[in-house]
Amino acid sequence: MKEKGRILIVDDDNYVMLSIRILLEQHYQDVRGINNPLQIETAFEENHYDVVVLDMNFSAGATEGKDGLKYLRQIKELSPTTSVVFITAYGEINLAVEAIKEGAFDFLVKPWQNEKLLTTVSAAFQLNRSAQKIEELTSKQSHLTSLLDAPFSDIIGESDAIKSVLEQIEKVAQTDANVLITGENGTGKELVARAIHRSSLRNQEVFLNVDMGAITETLFESELFGHKKGAFTDAKSDRVGKFEAANGGSLFLDEIGNLSSPLQAKLLRVIQDRQVIPVGANDAREFDARLICATNAHLSKMVQQGTFRQDLLFRINTIEIRLPALRDRKEDIPLLADHFLNSFKKKYHKNGLFVPDYVIKKLTKYDWPGNIRELQHAIERAVIMSDGKQLHVGDFNLQNVNQTEGSGIESFNLEDLEKWAIESSIKKHQGNISNAAEELGLSRGALYRRMEKYEI
Numbered sequence: 001m002k003e004k005g006r007i008l009i010v011d012d013d014n015y016v017m018l019s020i021r022i023l024l025e026q027h028y029q030d031v032r033g034i035n036n037p038l039q040i041e042t043a044f045e046e047n048h049y050d051v052v053v054l055d056m057n058f059s060a061g062a063t064e065g066k067d068g069l070k071y072l073r074q075i076k077e078l079s080p081t082t083s084v085v086f087i088t089a090y091g092e093i094n095l096a097v098e099a100i101k102e103g104a105f106d107f108l109v110k111p112w113q114n115e116k117l118l119t120t121v122s123a124a125f126q127l128n129r130s131a132q133k134i135e136e137l138t139s140k141q142s143h144l145t146s147l148l149d150a151p152f153s154d155i156i157g158e159s160d161a162i163k164s165v166l167e168q169i170e171k172v173a174q175t176d177a178n179v180l181i182t183g184e185n186g187t188g189k190e191l192v193a194r195a196i197h198r199s200s201l202r203n204q205e206v207f208l209n210v211d212m213g214a215i216t217e218t219l220f221e222s223e224l225f226g227h228k229k230g231a232f233t234d235a236k237s238d239r240v241g242k243f244e245a246a247n248g249g250s251l252f253l254d255e256i257g258n259l260s261s262p263l264q265a266k267l268l269r270v271i272q273d274r275q276v277i278p279v280g281a282n283d284a285r286e287f288d289a290r291l292i293c294a295t296n297a298h299l300s301k302m303v304q305q306g307t308f309r310q311d312l313l314f315r316i317n318t319i320e321i322r323l324p325a326l327r328d329r330k331e332d333i334p335l336l337a338d339h340f341l342n343s344f345k346k347k348y349h350k351n352g353l354f355v356p357d358y359v360i361k362k363l364t365k366y367d368w369p370g371n372i373r374e375l376q377h378a379i380e381r382a383v384i385m386s387d388g389k390q391l392h393v394g395d396f397n398l399q400n401v402n403q404t405e406g407s408g409i410e411s412f413n414l415e416d417l418e419k420w421a422i423e424s425s426i427k428k429h430q431g432n433i434s435n436a437a438e439e440l441g442l443s444r445g446a447l448y449r450r451m452e453k454y455e456i
């Protein structure tokens with residue numbers, strides 16, 4: 001099978017260039033030859049090359065190899081990771097050594113042996129791959145480091161409510177205190193839990209996540225505390241539980257309000273003792289994980305109703321961070337909308353998509369019962385469904401917007417009636433603009449113009 005490599009051969013002797021090309025084409029997917037070194041720059045503008053096989057002398061009669069060194073420097077400038085292999089005449093070996101000092105990978109002396117040429121190019125190709133890998137890893141690492149340096153960069157918002165949340169995160173992150181994050185669904189509880197971990201001293205260790213709402217009674221102990229081989233029928237080998245696996249890091253227990261009473265008792269014992277006993281084991285094991293819990297339930301109400309243990313609540317809520325509903329920080333909606341729009345425009349390759357101000361205003365008026373997750377999904381849906389030019393309010397499928405406006409015809413103002421007819425028709429056709437336009441007797445363009453006018 002051919003290697004997925006790109007090789008460029010630069011030699012003004014067409015015979016040499018062609019014979020190397022024919023040989024290398026049997027082993028590499030993309031091999032190109034040029035006989036004029038002045039084309040090197042254009043060749044690199046068109047493609048990246050893993051290896052360049054470069055003649056040492058180009059000017060007729062020249063034997064000093066200065067041309068080769070000049071083009072080597074040019075290639076290294078254009079693409080530092082590309083490996084360069086020189087082809088040199090017998091008398092130029094000193095120069096070839098100089099070329100290696102300047103960054104060439106190796107050289108071959110004319111007349112070359114095919115076997116030797118293939119081995120040299122293959123080694124140059126492997127070196128290039130490793131260099132590229134290192135470059136990739138370095139850029140990934142610097143990206144991760146910048147994320148660590150800016151642990152809140154993905155929490156969008158400038159409202160007083162979100163600023164106060166960020167301040168609290170910063171304060172608690174430095175401690176090992178147990179944190180309870182409360183807030184409605186989709187308000188960003190998991191995002192905040194991750195931010196606490198990232199800005200804590202434990203950020204080099206793991207962040208593990210357990211959804212207490214999804215865990216069954218029977219699996220609870222085995223998942224969280226681990227089990228010994230043979231402890232029950234399916235226990236084919238020893239298993240480390242989440243508490244132990246999160247050692248040194250943070251353990252995020254989501255939907256903690258969903259735990260049954262017996263499981264609350266088990267969890268309380270483990271948090272109090274700071275040790276777990278795996279199912280089927282006799283000895284307890286200590287763990288050192290920072291606990292972050294989250295819920296959308298009112299735990300203190302549940303305590304009053306007798307459905308959540310007060311002692312467990314006291315253990316987990318050393319610090320409580322309450323996340324505001326999106327409707328209580330509406331001033332953040334334009335920022336969040338812009339953030340999600342940009343990322344979905346990129347994801348769905350609709351960079352030209354434009355969102356008029358009146359649409360953003362409409363989004364700000366809506367109450368977003370599903371909070372930021374609902375906003376995120378609504379924007380993703382709108383971007384997918386759009387024709388790639390402009391978003392309209394109708395693209396967002398909002399549930400309660402304008403429920404009161406236009407739900408009955410109380411005014412006989414013609415404009416009000418037209419707006420009502422358009423809204424009703426779009427609703428009837430579940431957002432399908434073509435069908436609504438047909439029913440209203442308008443072209444799609446005319447309907448869009450009216451939608452813009454009435455801010456629908």
Ligand SMILES: Nc1ncnc2c1ncn2[C@@H]1O[C@H](COP(=O)(O)OP(=O)(O)OP(=O)(O)O)[C@@H](O)[C@H]1O
Nearest residue numbers: 154155156157184185186187188189190191372373
């Ligand atoms: N302030 C914010 N800035 C940017 N994105 C946010 C913000 N808050 C939440 N999100 C995004 O909204 C989505 C929902 O957030 P998250 O899962 O953290 O909410 P949650 O409160 O844990 O939800 P649930 O209670 O349903 O588990 C995620 O994709 C998250 O990245």
